[in-house]
Amino acid sequence: MAAQIIDGKAFAARIRARVTEEAEKLAHRHGLIPGLAVVLVGEDPASQVYVRSKGKQTAEVGMRSFEHKLATETPESELLALIDRLNADDAVHGILVQLPLPDHMDAAQVINRIDPAKDVDGFHVSNVGLLGTGQTAMIPCTPLGCLMMLRDHLGNLSGMEAVIVGRSNIVGKPMAQLFLGDSCTVTIAHSRTRDLPAVCRRADILVAAVGRPEMITGEFIKPGATVIDVGINRIERDGKMRLVGDVDFQSAAEVAGAITPVPGGVGPMTIACLLANTLVAACRARGLPEPKGLSA
Numbered sequence: 001m002a003a004q005i006i007d008g009k010a011f012a013a014r015i016r017a018r019v020t021e022e023a024e025k026l027a028h029r030h031g032l033i034p035g036l037a038v039v040l041v042g043e044d045p046a047s048q049v050y051v052r053s054k055g056k057q058t059a060e061v062g063m064r065s066f067e068h069k070l071a072t073e074t075p076e077s078e079l080l081a082l083i084d085r086l087n088a089d090d091a092v093h094g095i096l097v098q099l100p101l102p103d104h105m106d107a108a109q110v111i112n113r114i115d116p117a118k119d120v121d122g123f124h125v126s127n128v129g130l131l132g133t134g135q136t137a138m139i140p141c142t143p144l145g146c147l148m149m150l151r152d153h154l155g156n157l158s159g160m161e162a163v164i165v166g167r168s169n170i171v172g173k174p175m176a177q178l179f180l181g182d183s184c185t186v187t188i189a190h191s192r193t194r195d196l197p198a199v200c201r202r203a204d205i206l207v208a209a210v211g212r213p214e215m216i217t218g219e220f221i222k223p224g225a226t227v228i229d230v231g232i233n234r235i236e237r238d239g240k241m242r243l244v245g246d247v248d249f250q251s252a253a254e255v256a257g258a259i260t261p262v263p264g265g266v267g268p269m270t271i272a273c274l275l276a277n278t279l280v281a282a283c284r285a286r287g288l289p290e291p292k293g294l295s296a
């Protein structure tokens with residue numbers, strides 16, 4: 001194996017330590033304790049695990065965690081009324097509605113009900129527009145985590161060829177905006193892209209956000225490229241359930257210069273960035289300067 005491993009778990013621990021330090025300063029100097037409200041509708045087991053983990057980590061960095069669990073059959077109007085209350089609550093600086101929502105709810109309508117200043121997931125249409133026009137926005141956590149790791153590993157990204165496989169609203173598109181902001185030359189590939197391996201081989205930075213286990217092999221990678229694997233796929237191998245990425249780690253690591261593993265790469269950075277976003281939202285709400293290095 002030639003590639004250097006980019007340790008997302010260690011980097012996320014550093015981000016959480018920074019958030020803890022900054023949250024302590026806010027509490028002592030300004031009596032301000034950032035608060036994150038997480039809303040879970042229904043019983044989806046994976047979502048329950050994420051929500052528990054978010055609540056635990058929020059408390060660990062010295063912020064307030066508010067959990068709201070609603071039954072699957074809750075009418076959408078009740079969820080919207082809860083969001084209105086959270087929007088008006090001064091103790092709440094960040095609001096996250098765990099996706100997916102039950103089928104009878106309109107996710108776009110729900111997300112767009114959140115006050116954009118408290119939209120720590122960065123999915124509100126106002127934040128999408130602000131990011132797209134290079135203005136101060138709340139940035140979606142997963143692409144923000146990828147950007148932080150890349151800056152840390154590569155330094156200045158200006159002029160680099162960045163290829164993203166996947167054009168979702170939560171990963172691919174905001175990732176592209178962030179790369180443009182850092183003056184990369186950006187390509188977004190998707191299921192209709194012709195000759196995907198050739199497109200990917202152009203990349204100095206390759207981000208895989210596809211949702212297909214181990215699809216991106218060494219053949220897709222330019223020697224020395226930096227590979228960020230966003231994928232989280234549960235597969236059965238040798239009679240055991242395993243977590244694998246969208247990148248075939250073995251073959252990719254033979255060619256890449258650096259690569260994020262799954263697990264232990266992008267995943268831990270996503271929650272760390274959620275905590276960072278909540279801290280940033282609390283600073284902005286009070287008109288205080290934002291701590292450096294915790295946003296784009």
Ligand code: NDP
Binds near residue numbers: 191
């Ligand atoms: P989506 O399903 O919303 O998007 C997948 C994208 O991949 C689509 O744009 C699709 O193209 C494209 N695609 C699918 N098949 C191919 C193919 N054969 N060739 C090229 N492109 C293809 O996924 P998400 O963006 O939500 O998530 C992607 C992955 O990242 C998943 O594994 C998910 O679990 C993981 N994830 C991890 C997070 C973390 O914290 N680490 C957070 C969020 C997601 P088209 O648009 O044409 O259909």
